Amino acid sequence: MTPVLDLAGIFVFALSGALEGVRKRLDVVGMVVLAFFTAVGGGVMRDLFIGVPPAAFRDLGYLLVPIAATVIAFFWHPQVERAMPGVLVFDAAGLGLFCAVGTTKALQFGLAPLHAVLLGVCTAVGGGVIRDVLSGGMPTLLYDRQLYALPALLGATAMAVLYTAGVRGFVATLSSAVLAFTFRILAMRYGWRAPLARGIRGSV
């Protein structure tokens, strides 16, 4: 079974997908599709890129948690929207957790540290990219200049360094996740932005 922490990350990401469905006035099918792929899409991409069968289609939790998140969003989306600042904190926690877990899995399957870092970031941000593509727009990750991929990159790098140095297991995962989480929270708090190419003025 999936660990509780992992399911918590799945739940928060699924909730953000289902809420996006409500905002776009999708029906319940659209909501559950967005919830599912937002939650597990990053991990599915990671597994396909590693070359192993995606875990999301082998584990019951990965299926039931997005359904539960959809039910909650279906009936109580106004309440959840009001709690959104709180949800963003959970989302940052999911981001941290997923980049650490994704990097570890790639390293365990023998990928080089640099590729493992790439797949860790992919695990953390891939679901949101799929959510945005399915919602019919450019992924916010590419243009909104919020620091989202960069905290994941920091956490994944920390995880790869620790793992390569022989520090593995719960402590390494948690440290890396906390590092990414903290960076993400600080970036939101202080409005840090990713740079644009030289001479380009932002459109947002």
Added chain:
Amino acid sequence: MTPVLDLAGIFVFALSGALEGVRKRLDVVGMVVLAFFTAVGGGVMRDLFIGVPPAAFRDLGYLLVPIAATVIAFFWHPQVERAMPGVLVFDAAGLGLFCAVGTTKALQFGLAPLHAVLLGVCTAVGGGVIRDVLSGGMPTLLYDRQLYALPALLGATAMAVLYTAGVRGFVATLSSAVLAFTFRILAMRYGWRAPLARGIRGSV
């Protein structure tokens, strides 16, 4: 070789992809890309998610039938458009067939019934989702409120129940396919709609 019924489903889905290409004034390359991925995209996703090489790239029929559908749409699209109500009936047949076949394949590779149902639905509706994403818009599946995924869900569930109960082979596949087909036809006939989240008014 692919069974005749399977190829019939491929053909109908490929035709709907090629016609979408004509409507969007795509060139012949765009038409054949849409025809191919509409027809085999769901099965390719299923195979990737199961973790086996996609059958669509191993079987000649999966390649030649979309090309034939593109040729037909290229020269006779006005006639095919006029026959569209009839084509929708074939599309419903393809939907029924694909959800049953997809579920069976997932079960044969040892996936749990719930995941097999998910992959059966994915087989049936995935090609249309890819067609819509490549056409540059949100997948109609997510918002148009027609009952399309739900009939596939019914058929896939029936297939999984029958398979688990030991009823396999042609009879089980056909019964499940007919169930999904009938539900889909009734939904079209009576205009049944999928529900929106509580308090949300439809935009369509």
Added chain:
Amino acid sequence: MTPVLDLAGIFVFALSGALEGVRKRLDVVGMVVLAFFTAVGGGVMRDLFIGVPPAAFRDLGYLLVPIAATVIAFFWHPQVERAMPGVLVFDAAGLGLFCAVGTTKALQFGLAPLHAVLLGVCTAVGGGVIRDVLSGGMPTLLYDRQLYALPALLGATAMAVLYTAGVRGFVATLSSAVLAFTFRILAMRYGWRAPLARGIRGSV
């Protein structure tokens, strides 16, 4: 390690992705994501469709070259844009090389010649399709009527014919690549267009 020619193709495609990011005013994260997937997306799709772990996540060059291309586009995009006609020649070279290399890899893994040709074309054009989908629009491949997929089809077919006839290795790859490259350059020079379905007038 990846051969030098292959890395040159990766570099040109990555540059086109990073420049697309600059044009759309994406931040540095968006630029590197577009650069990476434009460069390796076609090969990743080919490998997934063959059923092997994508080489792009196993080889350091596939990761570092897109990063280098992003750095160049970040600081010197005006100069690179001015050199674009020259870049298009390199892009044509990448197209030729990728269709030949992709077809060969598929044949080496035992796919039938027709499917190998399909995967060769996919290798050559897939990255651009992913770049356009991530940029939030319909892939230009589908509608812009430039001969882009058809030169790749010619080169992939030549490669499959040579390979099946026993002519393999550097000479076969280079001949097929040059064939596709020449067709592409002629098509650009003389403005050849792909046909639209009968009776359809172009929107572009």
